Amino acid sequence: MIRIAIPNKGRLYEPTISIFKDAGLPISGGAESRKLFAKTTDPDIHILFARAADIPEYVQDGAADVGITGMDLITERGANVEALLDLKFGRANLVLAVPEDSDFEKAQDLEGKKVATEFPEITRRYFEKLGVNVNVIKVSGACEMTPHVGIADAIVDISSSGTTLLINHLKAIDMAFSSTVYLIANKESLRTKEKILDIKTAFESVLNAKKKRYLMMNVPESSLQAVKEVLPGMSGPTVMKVESSKFSEESILAVHAVVDADLIFTIVNRLKKVGARDVLVVPIERIMP
Numbered sequence: 424m425i426r427i428a429i430p431n432k433g434r435l436y437e438p439t440i441s442i443f444k445d446a447g448l449p450i451s452g453g454a455e456s457r458k459l460f461a462k463t464t465d466p467d468i469h470i471l472f473a474r475a476a477d478i479p480e481y482v483q484d485g486a487a488d489v490g491i492t493g494m495d496l497i498t499e500r501g502a503n504v505e506a507l508l509d510l511k512f513g514r515a516n517l518v519l520a521v522p523e524d525s526d527f528e529k530a531q532d533l534e535g536k537k538v539a540t541e542f543p544e545i546t547r548r549y550f551e552k553l554g555v556n557v558n559v560i561k562v563s564g565a566c567e568m569t570p571h572v573g574i575a576d577a578i579v580d581i582s583s584s585g586t587t588l589l590i591n592h593l594k595a596i597d598m599a600f601s602s603t604v605y606l607i608a609n610k611e612s613l614r615t616k617e618k619i620l621d622i623k624t625a626f627e628s629v630l631n632a633k634k635k636r637y638l639m640m641n642v643p644e645s646s647l648q649a650v651k652e653v654l655p656g657m658s659g660p661t662v663m664k665v666e667s668s669k670f671s672e673e674s675i676l677a678v679h680a681v682v683d684a685d686l687i688f689t690i691v692n693r694l695k696k697v698g699a700r701d702v703l704v705v706p707i708e709r710i711m712p
């Protein structure tokens with residue numbers, strides 16, 4: 424049996440549920456039903472709902488074999504776990520921010536000052552690396568308020584859109600840590616439970632698929648060579664004969680190929696120019712190499 428700890432609420436909950444679905448491992452019964460455990464379509468794989476901040480410890484101690492949570496929380500806890508895969512969502516920066524009317528311009532200007540944060544370990548390490556001595560004050564929320572009430576001179580806090588800093592009259596002057604959500608595993612479980620790597624591969628296939636699109640088009644036989652030249656360096660394309668229509672003299676081929684999502688705009692325009700018709704761009708759910 425493999426137990427996977429996932430966030431029970433907050434902004435990581437929905438994207439985590441969706442990556443399980445895309446990976447072909449949908450979770451039955453979410454945390455909204457206030458259950459602590461849930462099943463997946465694999466009878467061997469069970470879900471444990473937990474606070475995102477507690478997941479690193481659960482995985483380290485073996486309460487869960489695998490976990491999904493933010494790298495900031497994993498690093499802050501100093502959890503001894505194996506980071507298997509960057510899942511690339513839940514992106515957030517831990518920034519060093521100061522009141523917008525202050526004279527502090529860089530971390531070095533904070534020598535001997537007070538810095539409030541929910542992430543004291545990451546903050547200590549950040550200033551240590553820079554050789555700057557600060558007094559780190561741990562708070563458990565509403566960090567943005569502390570410089571305005573004399574508790575701190577600066578903060579190290581999560582910023583993603585930057586709105587919270589702006590409305591609290593703070594400005595970011597450096598980035599202390601950049602975080603995304605990771606798939607992590609208990610080190611002992613990783614040695615003994617092979618299926619953990621299958622889970623990693625399934626998630627990896629979802630990430631690969633997000634970067635690609637499936638292209639389908641009809642091509643007159645005379646344009647095939649030119650179309651192939653527009654689709655270089657990719658496996659395929661697959662070419663199939665389309666049943667001839669009484670309206671068309673020329674033989675038509677259906678061409679299918681997998682292409683980089685970033686190149687879609689350029690490729691589709693070029694394909695049209697060399698004679699491709701009825702071009703369809705389709706998302707892909709998973710790519711298993």
Ligand SMILES: Nc1ncnc2c1ncn2[C@@H]1O[C@H](COP(=O)(O)OP(=O)(O)OP(=O)(O)O)[C@@H](O)[C@H]1O
Binds near residue numbers: 514
């Ligand atoms: N804008 C953001 N604010 C806070 N955390 C964020 C943000 N964007 C991504 N995250 C990541 O989400 C994780 C925190 O999730 P957590 O569930 O503890 O907080 P939350 O989504 O703010 O929920 P709540 O505070 O309501 O419990 C961290 O790893 C953090 O890096």
Ligand SMILES: O=P(O)(O)OC[C@H]1O[C@H](OP(=O)(O)OP(=O)(O)O)[C@H](O)[C@@H]1O
Binds near residue numbers: 565581
């Ligand atoms: O740059 P932004 O997009 O504004 O996001 C950053 C803010 O979001 C988080 O707070 P959250 O909404 O989770 O409230 P909390 O402090 O109660 O957890 C975080 O602690 C920041 O305050």
Ligand SMILES: [Mg+2]
């Ligand atoms: Mg929060």
